Amino acid sequence: MLQIALTLAIFLLAVIPAGTYMYHIAAGEKTFGDPFFDRVDQGIYRLCRIDRRGMGWKEYMGNLVLTNGVMILMGYFLLRFQGRLFLNPNGAAGMGPVLSLHTVISFMTNTNMQHSFGEEGLSHLSQMLVVIFMMFTSAATGYGACMALCRGFAGKREDVGNFYEDMVRVTTRLLLPGSLVIGLALVWQGVPCTFGGNVTVETVTGSFQDIALGPVAALESIKHLGTNGGGFFSANGASPLENPTIISNLLELFSMMLLPAACVLTFGKMASKGKQGRAIFAAMAILFLAGLALCYGSEMAGNPRLAQAGLQGPGSYEGKEVRFGIDQSALFTAATSAFTTGSVNNMHSTLTPLGGMVPMLHMMMNCVFGGMGTGLMNMMMYVVLTVFICGLMVGRTPEYLGKKIEGREMRLVVLVLVLHPLLILGFSAAGAVLPAGMETLANRDFHGFSEILYEFSSAAANNGSGFEGLEDNTGFWNITTGIVMLLGRYVSLAAQLAVAGSLLAKRRVKASAGTMPTDNGLFTVLLVFIVYIFAGLTFVPALALGPVAEHLTLWF
Amino acid sequence: MKPFLKCLRSAISVSLVMMAVCGLAYPALVTGMGQVLFSWQANGSLLTARGERTEDPGRAAGSALVGQDFSGNPMYLRGRISEGGYDTYAKEEGGRGGSTGSANYGPTDERLTRRVERDVEEFLRSHPGVERGDIPADLLTASGSGLDPHISPEAAEIQVSAVAQASGLAEERVREIIERHTEGKVLGVFGHGRVHVLKCNLDIAKAMGEM
Structure with a gap:
């Protein structure tokens, strides 16, 4: 308990300067590394002949989709032909077409769902030119879109910014230096970083052991800093080669939580009313702590069947690592799903039913800090919804930050909010009926339904963690989750930017006595309620069939 | 058509530059610095049968990280x-x-x-x-x-x-x-x-x- 509280306290201390720094990057203000980074940026702009004028939301979104599309194509061909390229010491073969497509979509959308086996499926070159490359660019894309949205809501300028400039600035000033420092700290803690292949050692009992190596630390740092989550190894952050010590675990935890949370404060600064950001931050923190408490409590209660078999409590240790224990495992689980990173330091399928429900719930809400940039964007939709509902209750035209919320914005907000449950529940229903889905389940019971529900929640929220156990490298899973990831990412981004663009075009109205304040504790509470009510109405029936039913069979 | 082609050119060149910087230069830098600063850890934290650190898999009996x-x-x-x-x-x-x-x-x-x-x-x-x-x-x-x-x-x-x-x-x-x-x-x-x-x-x- 104490170490969870202390961990979160350190995180709070780190997030405030990070928010300020990100604001300076987004607003083009002075940062400490300007003399060096300006030169690098200028070089890139000149080399790519980038037009640096401000864009409208349509142009911004168009360039975003185009750039991501080009990257997906490049990544696809690299994976197909990796067997014939260099830096392949472990002899990975070229990947099949469907799996290649799934993998590049998964990394480009910041999802990092892996249906291939890290150490067996990818060459070192693919880990670098596809995985690490996309971990940077997908995070930069999410950040760019979020800043564009914030500029639209803040309404301080005519345009929403320049996509290329956003992407380049955040990469050179934040993602690259941050990843370098964290990466080296991880090597110090023991994470391997070499271009060499696996090694084999002879043990004292006369048997042999293979130890998998590669440029792991380079991937590990950006994987968390960019809320990506895809592991070098299939055991992800549970593997001692990716996450060897409690210090590496804290580093990985902080780096994945830092930027999504800082985005919220950045928004507050942009709206030049820090309190606006703080009200939203507080709502996210309440949602997060509630989930964490449920997960920790459920894991500490353990598994009664194993206690019956003769194991001593407390806590469910199946699928967890001794060096992290129950508390740091529960914290990591709650964080990786809230911040939609998707890396794991314990196996989520082996969590107790209610402990495993928490990551699902976080991905279903998709706004508890959320992924790099996208979490705040989703929360802004709930903010608009809250303002709208409260406005209707008192019979006034709702307004937010001096802009009237009208029919067009509400239609787009509802599109975003309904699309997410539609993708999760619609595809889960299909997966639970079609033989192609049923045949791949590890269990054909409540837990099996949870496996399906988790997989599509993870895809739609662009999280990427898996309730492993599912045999997911099949045509059915690769194609369906590929579609869900694409729609969950790009349709949402487009609709959200459209809301921002629409608000930007409106005239500012003066705040009057009838304007609902959106920067106080009451608004925070209302926001939390709206998120819970929405999640409750859409997802409780599905959760009742999965984790809740499993909990009841386990305990009663 | 023309503005589209211009955008496409920017998109392709940014992708290539990013790939070179983030996909090649960055991992090479981390790996190079890691190998110099923490070479034992960077190569798998191998241990000999006497429990001493080694970087030679031929002399190693295991890794300090792996059970x-x-x-x-x-x-x-x-x-x-x-x-x-x-x-x-x-x-x-x-x-x-x-x-x-x-x-x-x-x-x-x-x-x-x-x-x-x-x-x-x-x-x-x-x-x-x-x-x-x-x-x-x-x-x-x-x-x-x-x-x-x-x-x-x-x-x-x-x-x-x-x-x-x-x-x-x-x-x-x-x-x-x-x-x-x-x-x-x-x-x-x-x-x-x-x-x-x-x-x-x-x-x-x-x-x-x-x-």
Whole structure:
């Protein structure tokens, strides 16, 4: 308990300067590394002949989709032909077409769902030119879109910014230096970083052991800093080669939580009313702590069947690592799903039913800090919804930050909010009926339904963690989750930017006595309620069939 | 059409530059600096049979990070359950290329209950004096990675008398070895007390060799 509280306290201390720094990057203000980074940026702009004028939301979104599309194509061909390229010491073969497509979509959308086996499926070159490359660019894309949205809501300028400039600035000033420092700290803690292949050692009992190596630390740092989550190894952050010590675990935890949370404060600064950001931050923190408490409590209660078999409590240790224990495992689980990173330091399928429900719930809400940039964007939709509902209750035209919320914005907000449950529940229903889905389940019971529900929640929220156990490298899973990831990412981004663009075009109205304040504790509470009510109405029936039913069979 | 082509050109050139910077230069820089600053860690934290650091796989008996399979060797401490046997294998079997992960049995999976029941029976047989219900939960559950190098101090203590008997060492000696390889919490707060199974067993092997 104490170490969870202390961990979160350190995180709070780190997030405030990070928010300020990100604001300076987004607003083009002075940062400490300007003399060096300006030169690098200028070089890139000149080399790519980038037009640096401000864009409208349509142009911004168009360039975003185009750039991501080009990257997906490049990544696809690299994976197909990796067997014939260099830096392949472990002899990975070229990947099949469907799996290649799934993998590049998964990394480009910041999802990092892996249906291939890290150490067996990818060459070192693919880990670098596809995985690490996309971990940077997908995070930069999410950040760019979020800043564009914030500029639209803040309404301080005519345009929403320049996509290329956003992407380049955040990469050179934040993602690259941050990843370098964290990466080296991880090597110090023991994470391997070499271009060499696996090694084999002879043990004292006369048997042999293979130890998998590669440029792991380079991937590990950006994987968390960019809320990506895809592991070098299939055991992800549970593997001692990716996450060897409690210090590496804290580093990985902080780096994945830092930027999504800082985005919220950045928004507050942009709206030049820090309190606006703080009200939203507080709502996210309440949602997060509630989930964490449920997960920790459920894991500490353990598994009664194993206690019956003769194991001593407390806590469910199946699928967890001794060096992290129950508390740091529960914290990591709650964080990786809230911040939609998707890396794991314990196996989520082996969590107790209610402990495993928490990551699902976080991905279903998709706004508890959320992924790099996208979490705040989703929360802004709930903010608009809250303002709208409260406005209707008192019979006034709702307004937010001096802009009237009208029919067009509400239609787009509802599109975003309904699309997410539609993708999760619609595809889960299909997966639970079609033989192609049923045949791949590890269990054909409540837990099996949870496996399906988790997989599509993870895809739609662009999280990427898996309730492993599912045999997911099949045509059915690769194609369906590929579609869900694409729609969950790009349709949402487009609709959200459209809301921002629409608000930007409106005239500012003066705040009057009838304007609902959106920067106080009451608004925070209302926001939390709206998120819970929405999640409750859409997802409780599905959760009742999965984790809740499993909990009841386990305990009663 | 023309503005589209212009955008496409920007998109392609930015993608190529980013790929070169983030996909090549960055990992090369981290790897280069890691190899220079922390070369032992960067190459897998390998240990010799005497427990010394080495970077030569030919001299190594294991990695300080990765657990090993000691089941079936009663003179050694055993680690946690691993579906893939910690990637250790007899020569004739051939390697599996260092894969990680576990079977991921859900909490209500009957295979989980059966596995634990079977392991508890076996443990009680091979460790006389241990009562059902006294076995620490970490010892007979599978780790997430299948490579967990640690067990809890309680899980080590409960094995002391059986290990002492099979290895011929005094119980005091075994306890002393375990204590030497028990790591505490960082700053007294973060993490959990844990015993490094491989390091203990390397010392046990050394002590047996000296007898």
